[in-house]
Amino acid sequence: MEETCNMQEIVKPENLVYKKSSLLLDKTFTYCPGCGHGTVTRILAELIEELGLQKQTVGVSPVGCSVLLYAFMDIDFQQAAHGRAPAVATGIKRLLPDRFVFTYQGDGDLAAIGTSETIHACNRGENILIIYINNGIYGMTGGQMAPTTIPGMKSSTSPRGRNVQTMGYPLKITDIAATLPGTYYVTRQSVHTPAAVRKTKKAMRRAMEYQSLNRGLCFIEIVSNCPSGWKMTPVESIKWMEENMLPYYPLGDLKTPAGENTNQ
């Protein structure tokens, strides 16, 4: 008797280890291959679905690589001007206080042009979630130096490497957010390994659950690679990120709710 693999026997609910979130629409991601954005977008969609928040969620997409985020996910969305997402989210949340409101922003958007909106939304303790993708570069506009570009790192506007004497220092805005009384949970994660993806999902779930408590702003930085902007292959970029970005932006919680242990 020859044993054949019967598809009917394999495709069973109990054998399911992974599926696409029903919140993800059949629209091709505009992210480059190998970039962390796609993973974060996927985690976000999964969590909104798993927590049953689809009906009451309003997202705010930024200007940058994730400008078209609203096209990928089946939830209500507003697309904000460059850097202004935390102010837009403030307007939404103040008028619809029982909704889950989040922003999804890159480092140029959040830590350069939107520094003021970011700091003040954090400091007012707006009950929103900020998801902040830090890849140390302006990806969408073609790889220019960002506020987060690390010392010596090359970009199209720092072609000889970032010289801190003339170009200033990278801004650790997440560290600043953690010092502000209005933030409730501040953490820095990554999605460059399966373990890191799981940790990020856990942290994001925690942050989303905190929102219903209305105790302040939750802030998740995700250090990511940018193969296109860094002019590397995806594998090279991940190695470079581990060796260069993570020492400068160490992963882990920066602020946790008082009395709660969120060590992972």
Next chain:
Amino acid sequence: MERELKLMKGNEAMAEAAIRAGVDGYFGYPITPQSEIMEYLMKTDSFSRSGMVTLQAESEIAAINMVYGGAGCGKKVMTSSSSPGISLKQEGISYMAGAELPCLIVNVARGGPGLGTIQPAQADYFQSVKGGGHGDYHLMVLAPASVQEMADFVELGFDLAFKYRNPVLVLSDGAIGQMMEKVYLNPQKPRSPETEPWATVGKGSRAKSNIITSVDLDPDSQERFNLKLVEKYDLIKQHEVRFEEYLCTDADYLFVAYGTSARICKKSVQIARSIGIKAGLLRPITLFPFPSAKINELAGRVKGILSVEMSAGQMVEDVALAVNGQKPVKHFGRMGGIVATPEEVVEKLKIFFTEQN
């Protein structure tokens, strides 16, 4: 539904009218000469009176983007500022025009350019009626000339904003904002619990999610959107022109003036008539849409037109376009926060027109 009579500053009347009209939210940043609007909303506690949210933002830029967020939820939200602050809001205003969001923006204008003066001016006309920010768009622009109109234009402004899904600007000035007059106020209206079908309030049981956006990377599709806006502005031009005529029927000379200048010119009409010059006044109430057809019609009957504004001559360009060469058009304006006297305006009328004859 008795209206309540009060003596109030223009800025205060606008704030009180906003609460009574059932406005959902106000987001602002202090700047003279309009800070009384937010002060009044805080002092009288708009939230406890009607549930109206009042929030002081960290900048005019943040304030207009909070308005974007609230307006995107289909709520009646507004902001106010004065000239330099309105410049800062232009980015957000352009995005709101692009996302077709209704809202009310109030400019209690002062003299410029730059930091300029805190005294009243009408130097923001171009910025108000030609777009103001980047891209092809128009706001609907209402020009109050009294404390009563500061109050009345809140409700009118929101009606127009929601009717056309377009931002509405109230172009006032420091004089109208600061002066006290009697004002009749409407009774308190409840805030509307209804949501707009396009609003982002959470997907709920809708089949399709709602998106508020102004980005369209496909040129053909972006052009179709631009043409849709043009159609909307044409509709607005057909249906929403508002103006006041004062002694225009037998006028030989016509003043065109709005806001504070229109109040001055009303007096100038009386002075001119007392010395035998038959003057009249056309006061545009909407600056966009501009009462071009009316001015064109009146131009056929008068000998000359004097556009009076507290600026170097901005509205006069639209007056001249409307007159289309039929009759001479002149401009007179004081600047820097100086308001012309009615006598000064009559003198100019004589110099430009009657003394030459």
